[in-house]
Amino acid sequence: RDEKSSEEGGPMRTKNVWFTERNDNIALSLKHDGKLYEQESEFQKVEVYKTFAYGNMLTLDGMVMTTEKDEYVYHEMISHVPMQTHPDPKRVLIIGGGDGGTAREILKYEQLEEVVMVEIDEKVVEASKEFLPSIAASFDHPKLNLKIEDGIKYVNEAADESFDIVLVDSTDPVGPGEGLFTAEFYTQVHRILKKDGIMVTQSESPRFNEKVFVEIYDCYRGIFGKENVHCYLVHIPTYPTGMWSFSYSAKGDCSPKQVQEKAQALLPSFDLNYYNPEIHQAAFVLPNFVQKMIQPK
Ligand code: AAT
Known part of the structure; x- marks a missing residue:
């Protein structure tokens, strides 16, 4: 305003x-x-x-x-943490992400067969293509399948075990993003993941959105299992308080810090500004107050 x-x-x-x-x-x-x-x-x-x-x-x-100058923190960390740990990702689903930054990072992996991106609002895509061209850089990529529709509807209708990775790059739990913060939605995401599947969501700020933060980790654990849900933190100067979190949940064995050698070998060619294997490890180290907030009960 x-x-x-x-x-x-x-x-x-x-x-x-x-x-x-x-x-x-x-x-x-x-x-x-x-x-x-x-x-x-x-x-x-x-x-x-x-x-x-x-x-x-x-x-x-x-x-x-998002902003042109700090977007890389969010987009690299929502993408490379799951892409570097999944043993063999072929199909990735992005819910939201209309600015194109997450798709840009994911599409750096040439072994992928398809990236489906479901954004509810075509105006976000339109504005980003025109005014955030460095972020909206991959909309013409042949492996990107962009759908303008509600991510909730798409996930409800998707086939069982049809994605290796689902990224929820969504807005805060107000307006069209509200339904993305419900147990019903995450249950459907779990259903459409393959057996080694990983879900990563932007999970708000533990400093600022305390209630939502605590509730969604509880909710993920109810669906993926207590041991299969982890939190990692990043610094984003243009989000409230600058401290932001992502959740990492696995359908099968959960090893959020075990980077795959083959994937790691690709990193030098990606020219990244934030992600590296060390920051990947470090991001899962949580301050005491965050640990206490999401301690499994
Ligand atoms: N890449 C970082 C930017 C975002 S924007 C999140 C996107 O999710 C928006 O473009 C919004 O239109 C879209 N979205 C919201 N609800 C839905 C839905 N139900 N289905 C599909 N797309 C949806 C993330 C910002 C993080 C918030 C920081 N405060």
Whole structure:
């Protein structure tokens, strides 16, 4: 949301203008040089701002989704952690992820047969292609099968054991992303995973979304089993508090830190900015307060 008070002559012509994501008790502000895109879609308000510190930034309903300059943390870590540990991934499903960043990272693995991406809002794809081209870099890839529909519906209708990896790159549990935070949905994800299958979800901030964070780990454990659900942490300066989490759940044996040699050998050619095998290990080391929050009961 703009700080209207500091605008002079509309957002395109002012300099000291700030975008602020307001939450109940905290806010995050970025100074910007104008709004590049604004559309009210069927699902949410889609905007792109030209920020000074983080480049072009996508927001949905006034919440930061990604920025050009820190997107690599999220997209590399949601993708390479499961891709480096799965013994032989062939089919990957991405739920959400309309900016294209997760697809860009996943498609670096040439052994894949198909990547299905199910994004509910085509306006997110449209805005990203135009204003976040470095993120939306792989929409024309021949192995990408992009579907514009509700991820919940897609997963409900998908065949049993049809994916090696499912990534839930979704919004927070408000608006169209709400149904993605339910036991019904994760039960369906579990069903469509093959026997060595892995699910990774963005699981909010343990500092900021405490309640959701605790509840979803409980929920994953009920479906995948107590020992088969793990949490890893990353630093994302443009998300509330900067501390963000991903969940890693396995349908079969769960070895979230066991990187496959064949996959690891590919890393130098990927030119990554955040992920490396050491950070993969380190990301699963949790501060005490996070351990306590999600201790299996
Ligand atoms: N890549 C990091 C950006 C996101 S955006 C998440 C995407 O999920 C959005 O494009 C949104 O339209 C899509 N989405 C929401 N609900 C559904 C649904 N039911 N089916 C398919 N796609 C959906 C993630 C940001 C993380 C949040 C940080 N605060």
